[in-house]
Amino acid sequence: MNFITAFTQEAIPLIEELDLVKEDLSSPFILFQNKNHRLVVSGIGAQNMSLAVSFLHGIHPNLQTPWLNLGLCGHGNAKLGHALQIAKCQNPQSGKSCYPPQLFSALFPKAILHTVDQPTSDYKTDLAYDMEGMAYFETAIRFAPPELVQSVKIVSDNPKNPLSQFEKKQTSSLISPHIPKILSLISEMESLALELEPHPQLSFIIEQTLSLHSFTETQFHQLKKLTRQALSLGLTTEKISQISQSEHSAKSIITLLHNQLEQKRIFP
Amino acid sequence: MIEIIYIEDSIAQHPRTIDILKRFPQATPIPCANYKEVFNPAGQNFRLQKKKPALILAEKKGNRALPIPETYGIGGKYNFYFSHMLNCLYDCRYCFLQGMYPSAHYVLFVNFEDFLSDIQSKTAQQPEQPVWFFSGYDCDSLALDHISQFTQSFLPHFRANPTAHLELRTKSVNIKPLLNNDPLKNVVTAFSFTPQEISTQLEHGVPSVSSRINAMKKLTQSGWQVGLRIDPIIDCTNFSKRYESLFFDIFSIIPLEMIHSVSLGAFRMPGPFFKKMEKLYPTEKLFAGSLEKKQGVVSYKKEIEQKRKETCKNLLLQLIPEEKLFLCETAPETTF
Numbered sequence A: 001m002n003f004i005t006a007f008t009q010e011a012i013p014l015i016e017e018l019d020l021v022k023e024d025l026s027s028p029f030i031l032f033q034n035k036n037h038r039l040v041v042s043g044i045g046a047q048n049m050s051l052a053v054s055f056l057h058g059i060h061p062n063l064q065t066p067w068l069n070l071g072l073c074g075h076g077n078a079k080l081g082h083a084l085q086i087a088k089c090q091n092p093q094s095g096k097s098c099y100p101p102q103l104f105s106a107l108f109p110k111a112i113l114h115t116v117d118q119p120t121s122d123y124k125t126d127l128a129y130d131m132e133g134m135a136y137f138e139t140a141i142r143f144a145p146p147e148l149v150q151s152v153k154i155v156s157d158n159p160k161n162p163l164s165q166f167e168k169k170q171t172s173s174l175i176s177p178h179i180p181k182i183l184s185l186i187s188e189m190e191s192l193a194l195e196l197e198p199h200p201q202l203s204f205i206i207e208q209t210l211s212l213h214s215f216t217e218t219q220f221h222q223l224k225k226l227t228r229q230a231l232s233l234g235l236t237t238e239k240i241s242q243i244s245q246s247e248h249s250a251k252s253i254i255t256l257l258h259n260q261l262e263q264k265r266i267f268p
Numbered sequence B: 001m002i003e004i005i006y007i008e009d010s011i012a013q014h015p016r017t018i019d020i021l022k023r024f025p026q027a028t029p030i031p032c033a034n035y036k037e038v039f040n041p042a043g044q045n046f047r048l049q050k051k052k053p054a055l056i057l058a059e060k061k062g063n064r065a066l067p068i069p070e071t072y073g074i075g076g077k078y079n080f081y082f083s084h085m086l087n088c089l090y091d092c093r094y095c096f097l098q099g100m101y102p103s104a105h106y107v108l109f110v111n112f113e114d115f116l117s118d119i120q121s122k123t124a125q126q127p128e129q130p131v132w133f134f135s136g137y138d139c140d141s142l143a144l145d146h147i148s149q150f151t152q153s154f155l156p157h158f159r160a161n162p163t164a165h166l167e168l169r170t171k172s173v174n175i176k177p178l179l180n181n182d183p184l185k186n187v188v189t190a191f192s193f194t195p196q197e198i199s200t201q202l203e204h205g206v207p208s209v210s211s212r213i214n215a216m217k218k219l220t221q222s223g224w225q226v227g228l229r230i231d232p233i234i235d236c237t238n239f240s241k242r243y244e245s246l247f248f249d250i251f252s253i254i255p256l257e258m259i260h261s262v263s264l265g266a267f268r269m270p271g272p273f274f275k276k277m278e279k280l281y282p283t284e285k286l287f288a289g290s291l292e293k294k295q296g297v298v299s300y301k302k303e304i305e306q307k308r309k310e311t312c313k314n315l316l317l318q319l320i321p322e323e324k325l326f327l328c329e330t331a332p333e334t335t336f
């Protein structure tokens, strides 16, 4: 799972909770990670956010990895410390909107986020404000299904408590109380992402077969399709491996697999 | 449970929108300029969204009643279909909606009055002739009626216009909205079936075959005509036995005179839809069946399709007269 925050202070509660370790990289972004989680601090603004998301994808280029943006926001009427999950993000300058699908338990109330170029004190009712949200969504949905690209924002300022009064050292104390729910969201997102993973044996069998014989591009596609079908039709991994090892050419493997499947194709 | 309702700006003040929002107070309303902003973006995952679809309230613009292909009718000469909703409560693995739409969210077009006015004008073009309107191609006609209140909104129109005929295609047993009304001769509720063994494996969330037969029974007892749609026919083990037993179960309970029509439809899927469905469910056995792609359409191999259709036809003709049986040939893409 990938995490992005704009500031290090926003990242600290997650870094502590997930035991993320700072990597010693010569890169424009600071990367923290453990075995399954990676976190990058983007810095302020849209451009930094886009670059940071792309950088993080480059570290772990998997198209099923879930993404979570965690950070602070202003809000027209929500109380300080209130946590919100973004169901719509809009850039009022460009008029562009995106609507991250909300498939997870109702852990946080939903909100509409306006991503603005400059910090604003012109708060409108029922709207949250930040400076990176739109860039985050627009970039991350290039690397994962939009269902797995989410953002949780904690209110740090509102009309009664404007941004000018906010002190950075408050950040962790605003975010930390929400960590248990954020962990639940993370776990739901991770299990959903697992559903998109291909059959665990598929790539193993294909790689094994490719190492034994040479396949043309067309034969490679046929092999991939037949192996996938073989696994869904209940041919065991051992049986498929046996076929690829006993045959002497790509063509005969394909023919034999094809013949083996013919008897199994009828729907049970 | 609906947690999010996206609302297109143009219908935000529509009485049906206001009513739905009142009935779902726990849902978060999210405005959108156009429903396509939510529904159409590429890259969405239908399979994931199916776990918790949101509701989108929108306005249907343009042509709302469209002609259906000639091979798709059930005896009428003038046939149109309309879609007041996109997507379905159920999750049939063979459903073309998952190949056709980028999103699994339910879209409800709330401007029923515009649908009815289009239906009215199509009906008026053939004053002496029955004109058929088919609902339930892009959704299930009854399954989400508790949200849409489609039936109670459309039936009065058909009551007042006896030459306009309505087919409600469904797998739902939500027949209350019909039972609350006096039966109409020009309305047919058409139930789709596969044998229970197939339904269990492929029609996720769909009521059991027996409860659908029971719903048909209740409707016919109240004087409503029903239809039977054996569509798609699924090639399977024990094919004849399973389909024979399905037909027996239906016809031993539903009186023949209350059956308006029976139609048979083969499994046909436009290539791009099939490809998308296969990608969504790469280990689905159905998609590894004896299928072939011909002229851009994926179907069972011709000899299998012919044989299975013939078997169903022969079984049915032992139970119903030929004039009640219709064969539908068209793949969804070419239809809509």
Ligand code: SF4
Pocket: B087, B088, B089, B090, B091, B092, B094, B095, B096, B097, B137, B138, B139, B140, B170, B171
């Ligand atoms: S009931 Fe019909 S519309 Fe609904 S999922 Fe099944 S096939 Fe599709």
